Structure formats: structure tokens, C-alpha cells
Amino acid sequence: MVTFILFLVEFVRGAYLASFLPVYTMEGLGLTLTVAGTAVTAHYITDTSIKTYLGYLLDRFSPRLITFVGLVISFAGLLFTFFGTQPWIIIVSSALFGIGVSPIWIVSLSKVKGAERATQMGTIYTMWLIGLGAGPVVINFFLLYSKKRSKLVKPPLKKQWNSLVERLKEMKVLLPGMILQTTAAGMLVPILPSFATKTLGLTYTQYSLILILGGTSAVLGLIPMGKFSDRGGKKWFLVIGFALFAICLASLTFSTNLYSSIAIAILLGVSYSAVLPAWNAILSYQVPEGQEGLGWGIFSSVEGIGIMIGPIVGGGIGSLYGENVTVWLSAILLGGIALFYLLLPFHRVIGKRGTYITTGERGL
Numbered sequence: 337m338v339t340f341i342l343f344l345v346e347f348v349r350g351a352y353l354a355s356f357l358p359v360y361t362m363e364g365l366g367l368t369l370t371v372a373g374t375a376v377t378a379h380y381i382t383d384t385s386i387k388t389y390l391g392y393l394l395d396r397f398s399p400r401l402i403t404f405v406g407l408v409i410s411f412a413g414l415l416f417t418f419f420g421t422q423p424w425i426i427i428v429s430s431a432l433f434g435i436g437v438s439p440i441w442i443v444s445l446s447k448v449k450g451a452e453r454a455t456q457m458g459t460i461y462t463m464w465l466i467g468l469g470a471g472p473v474v475i476n477f478f479l480l481y482s483k484k485r486s487k488l489v490k491p492p493l494k495k496q497w498n499s500l501v502e503r504l505k506e507m508k509v510l511l512p513g514m515i516l517q518t519t520a521a522g523m524l525v526p527i528l529p530s531f532a533t534k535t536l537g538l539t540y541t542q543y544s545l546i547l548i549l550g551g552t553s554a555v556l557g558l559i560p561m562g563k564f565s566d567r568g569g570k571k572w573f574l575v576i577g578f579a580l581f582a583i584c585l586a587s588l589t590f591s592t593n594l595y596s597s598i599a600i601a602i603l604l605g606v607s608y609s610a611v612l613p614a615w616n617a618i619l620s621y622q623v624p625e626g627q628e629g630l631g632w633g634i635f636s637s638v639e640g641i642g643i644m645i646g647p648i649v650g651g652g653i654g655s656l657y658g659e660n661v662t663v664w665l666s667a668i669l670l671g672g673i674a675l676f677y678l679l680l681p682f683h684r685v686i687g688k689r690g691t692y693i694t695t696g697e698r699g700l
Contacts, residue, residue, distance in 0.1 A: 341403070342444045343467040345410070345437050350471030352414065352433065353379060358529050360417075361426060371423045373526035373651015375430040380522065381644045383434035390438050394446070403439045410436025445616075470551070513673050515642040517578070520669035522646020523653070523662055531659035535589070542594055550601030557609030562617070570614035574677045577610030582671035589660050 353376055361372040393402055413432030420426045532543040565573045584603045591597045654662045 346467030347471040376647035378431040379434035406436040406439040518642030519646040523650030526651040527654040550605040553605030562613035565614040573614040578674035580607035586667040
């Protein structure tokens, strides 16, 4: 049930952030790409900044109640968007939407326990990507149509916080990668629709087709990749996944027709499916037992720093220098992350707690 709600929330989020908001802001209201990027950043600022506190609340109160309140706030944010004609209204509406969607993500991650965590992460991210990918596809057809028409006892918060700070100290060399990988991805959010139509020369229908095929390849790969990384070691899934992602992303700027764009999109999906389960399984072992809400809240907040920075940087660079430059900078960041993980001695970093040095995990 939780994963289905996650699917619905991410469906709306994907439709709103990846297609509707950039198009509505620029074409509907006549505002700039920078405004669209700022609105996306505002969404992730609020989403990220309350995650730690939300995790604390979710460890103590009913997840159902907190999730319901969040969905009401999300609905209010979406509703206010339609009354906005000024940049600040669009930005505030997007920010409210970000507050509302935070709880469901923490609830979903906190359910991951026991063995084969990468497989469980693969399932969660399958639902996430199906929703996130399907949302822009569906809304693009509407945009096309519009154009044609016109009770556990928990430790004290201080003790939980100290425990999690110790975890962060132990995995501090991973923190730059956590931030940079989400920054690189966030940079693409506000420029993708215009990059597809202006640089690649695609129609909204063709853009939707690419999203479908790329998203489908990612979805189909998540669970198998999660299983493989549980057995074969997670480091190489990260290194190869990020390297392939960087190469494909850079290659996309040279695409001259629909078919080459489709091929690259499918490879991007495959590389994405290699990275997500392995990376989040690594993080899941760092969440203290009984503190899943707060733990995932803090880790999501760290990753969310990049999500906050990325869209406004990507939108600003796209406005000043063009979408191609944004795509190339994102590819360079991802390539650098692949090199960083290649040189990083994972077994020393994460094996400190003894969690990974077990049967089936020696290949980390």
C-alpha cells in the first residue's frame, strides 16, 4: 500500500516538475527558465529541509496521519499554482508541494529491513520510477492537446542524533558523492523539456516516447540489478553505472535523430537501474535499528542538498549559455563521481561497522 501511494505521489511530482512547471512557467506565463529552475529548487529545499524533523515525528506518531497531512499540503501547493501569475506565487506553490510529499518517501525507505536490501530498494525505486516517468509522459499528451486547442519506545532525540552523527563521520568520504550526484541530476530537471524540443528537435509526442522507453528500461532493470548487486558487490555497479550515465548523457548532445535519442535514453535507463539499488542499499546499512525514520530523514537531507542546488544552477546556466552546456556539466560531474567511487576503498569505509563483511557482501 505504501509503495502504491509512493507511485501516485511520484506520478504527480514527475508530471509537475519535469513537464508542467517548466512549460507553464515559460510558455503559459511568459516567465524565464531561471524562474522555473528556482521553483524546482524551492520544491526540493522544503522537501529536504523538513526530512530530518519528519523522520523524528514518524518514529513517534502515526505515519498514516503525517502522510495524510502532507498530501493535503501537497494538494494546496498544486492548487495555488493555477492562481499564480507572479514568480513568487509559482515558487511558493512549488515549495508547499515539496513539504507535502516528504513523508511518504521516508515511510517507504523505513520499511527496508532484513536481508537482500538492494532487492527491496529495487522494488521501491521501481514504483518510484514508474510514477516519476509516467507522470511527464501523461502530462505531455495534455500539453500537446492544449497546443492544438490553443507504539515502540524510542531513545531520546539527542541519543538518536549522536548515533547518526557518528555514522555520518564514519562515511564522511561518501558525502561529497551523495551531494554531487543529486546536483548533477537536479541540473537537468528544468531544462529537459526545452532541451528535447529545441536542441534535439523533438515534438512533445516524441519526447514522451523517449521518456517511456528510457523509464521502462530503468524500471525493468531495477529489481534484477538489485539482485545482482546483492550477490556481486555494489562498488562496481556504482562505478560502471555512473560512468555509463555520464557517457550517454554527453552523447545525447550529439544526437541527430529520434532513433539515436531512443537508444541513448534506453542506455541511460539501464545505467540508472544499476546505480540506484546498490547505492541506497549501502546507505540502508548505516541506518540504526529502531531509528529508521530519523536516519533516512538525515540521509535524504544530505542528498537533498544537491537537489536544492541543481535545478537553480541548471536553469541559470541553461538561460545564460544554453541547455547543451547544462547537460555537459551534468555529465562531467557524473563522470567525476564514477572516478571517485573507483578510487574509493569501500571495504574500509563501510566495513568499519562490520556490517558488510559477511557472506554475499565481500564484493562491495
